[in-house]
Amino acid sequence: MTHKTQEPIITNISDLTPEEAKWITLKKIEYTDQVGKARTWETAARKTRGKAGVDAVAMGNVLLHPSRPASTMVVIQYRPPLDSYTVEWPAGLIDAEETAEEAAVREFKEETGYDCRVLSVSPPQAADPGLSSANMQLAMVEVNLSEGDEEPEQRLEDGEHIQRIVVPLTELYDRLVDYSKQERMIVAAKLFHFAAGMHFAQTQKYL
Amino acid sequence: MTHKTQEPIITNISDLTPEEAKWITLKKIEYTDQVGKARTWETAARKTRGKAGVDAVAMGNVLLHPSRPASTMVVIQYRPPLDSYTVEWPAGLIDAEETAEEAAVREFKEETGYDCRVLSVSPPQAADPGLSSANMQLAMVEVNLSEGDEEPEQRLEDGEHIQRIVVPLTELYDRLVDYSKQERMIVAAKLFHFAAGMHFAQTQKYL
Numbered sequence: 001m002t003h004k005t006q007e008p009i010i011t012n013i014s015d016l017t018p019e020e021a022k023w024i025t026l027k028k029i030e031y032t033d034q035v036g037k038a039r040t041w042e043t044a045a046r047k048t049r050g051k052a053g054v055d056a057v058a059m060g061n062v063l064l065h066p067s068r069p070a071s072t073m074v075v076i077q078y079r080p081p082l083d084s085y086t087v088e089w090p091a092g093l094i095d096a097e098e099t100a101e102e103a104a105v106r107e108f109k110e111e112t113g114y115d116c117r118v119l120s121v122s123p124p125q126a127a128d129p130g131l132s133s134a135n136m137q138l139a140m141v142e143v144n145l146s147e148g149d150e151e152p153e154q155r156l157e158d159g160e161h162i163q164r165i166v167v168p169l170t171e172l173y174d175r176l177v178d179y180s181k182q183e184r185m186i187v188a189a190k191l192f193h194f195a196a197g198m199h200f201a202q203t204q205k206y207l
Numbered sequence: 208m209t210h211k212t213q214e215p216i217i218t219n220i221s222d223l224t225p226e227e228a229k230w231i232t233l234k235k236i237e238y239t240d241q242v243g244k245a246r247t248w249e250t251a252a253r254k255t256r257g258k259a260g261v262d263a264v265a266m267g268n269v270l271l272h273p274s275r276p277a278s279t280m281v282v283i284q285y286r287p288p289l290d291s292y293t294v295e296w297p298a299g300l301i302d303a304e305e306t307a308e309e310a311a312v313r314e315f316k317e318e319t320g321y322d323c324r325v326l327s328v329s330p331p332q333a334a335d336p337g338l339s340s341a342n343m344q345l346a347m348v349e350v351n352l353s354e355g356d357e358e359p360e361q362r363l364e365d366g367e368h369i370q371r372i373v374v375p376l377t378e379l380y381d382r383l384v385d386y387s388k389q390e391r392m393i394v395a396a397k398l399f400h401f402a403a404g405m406h407f408a409q410t411q412k413y414l
Contacts, residue, residue: 005242005243006239006242006243008239008240008241009238009239010238011237011238011245012236012237013234013236013237014235014237015225015226015232015233016233016234016235016249017222017224017233018222018223018224018233019222020235021233021235023249024233024249024250024251024338025222025233026223026224026233026251028220028223028228029217029219029287029288030218030220031215031216031217032215032216032218033215033285033366033368034212034214034215034368035212035368036212041287041288042223042230042231043231043287043288044231044251044338045288060403062411062413070413078241079333080238080246081236081251081252081336081337081340082336084333086333086336091337122387122399122403123387123393124387125387125393125394125395125400126286126291126293126393126394126395127334127338127396128334128339129286129289129393129395130263130288131288131334131335131341132288132335132338132339133288133289136396138399138400138403159240159244159246161240161241161242169413170414180329180332181330186330186331186336187330187332187333188332189333189335189345190396190397191400192332192345193396193397193398193400193404194400194401194403194407195404196401196404197402197403197405197407198404198405198407199408200267200347200401200405201406201408201409206376207277
């Protein structure tokens with residue numbers, strides 16, 4: 001890891017009541033199931049969902065350069081919930097008045113410094129449906145680079161420390177497996193599943 | 208939707224304190240960041256993690272049959288956090304004394320009725336790293352069917368209503384997009400990303 005002066009360290013973990021929490025909350029859902037029986041379910045939810053009705057957008061990105069292999073940029077950042085560095089595609093919450101596509105362009109610029117072109121936006125997906133109501137959309141984006149382009153500056157918010165790594169698409173799956181072996185590092189499930197799907201399509205003998 | 212007698216309906220949603228919650232909890236993490244500044248982060252966490260150190264396992268499965276195309280089984284179930292039916296690969300929590308591989312075989316049998324062979328187990332992946340500490344592993348499993356095999360009985364726990372759908376691998380991505388258009392249905396992000404990765408590998412023009 002580069003570009004930081006010390007390892008982050010957790011100093012305290014305490015229970016948080018739903019009233020105190022600013023970003024997320026804990027809810028008890030009471031419902032009547034398919035056979036008419038009353039049941040309960042515990043769930044976490046984000047408090048920040050805006051008019052798009054979707055919490056977040058992730059940017060599956062392809063960097064095209066005249067003399068380098070087609071690549072994708074992943075970001076590595078310290079994530080307190082896991083006390084680990086995560087490897088993810090750039091992503092962010094959709095602001096109250098934004099569309100997913102607008103958020104994709106804005107967040108991609110902030111985290112990577114690059115202007116991108118949105119090729120497609122997926123339907124909403126359930127981030128972790130047994131645990132939370134959180135949902136997200138996957139925007140596939142493309143960045144066209146010229147021969148002499150230098151890596152642009154990020155526009156990070158205060159407190160964001162995000163390292164950018166460019167990985168050739170042909171190496172993505174193997175690189176994620178390698179990152180997973182490093183201490184205090186974990187790959188985000190969505191990125192890992194996309195890479196595993198690519199790897200499966202290229203190596204399976206079923207089709 | 209078949210095999211049910213009525214649509215599930217939510218009757219009440221209320222705040223839940225971490226003390227009341229049995230399955231999940233809300234925590235405030237205080238930490239010192241890379242530049243030495245004190246910060247806080249709100250996170251959800253499962254209370255059920257066992258000795259494996261991983262919360263859950265999902266089964267990326269391939270069904271092989273002598274006269275049918277290679278397929279995968281997805282499951283559709285009502286998920287109260289989203290008040291929707293989710294399309295997912297079979298998955299479940301890893302019990303306290305289980306390995307991920309043992310949980311994969313057990314959960315696959317319970318949800319699908321099939322005995323499976325585990326081909327590989329991924330490293331731990333962060334389920335939704337901005338929101339929670341939840342983690343999971345992806346087990347790739349194979350089921351070998353014979354010509355006359357009938358669909359086996361599920362072994363569901365009380366309260367589980369899980370519909371099984373067999374989808375040819377070549378149709379997976381398009382079927383997930385179609386499901387996403389149906390009212391009160393949402394595809395889980397991990398499954399969608401795997402299928403999107405397959406689709407990308409098969410249709411992209413970059414490599």
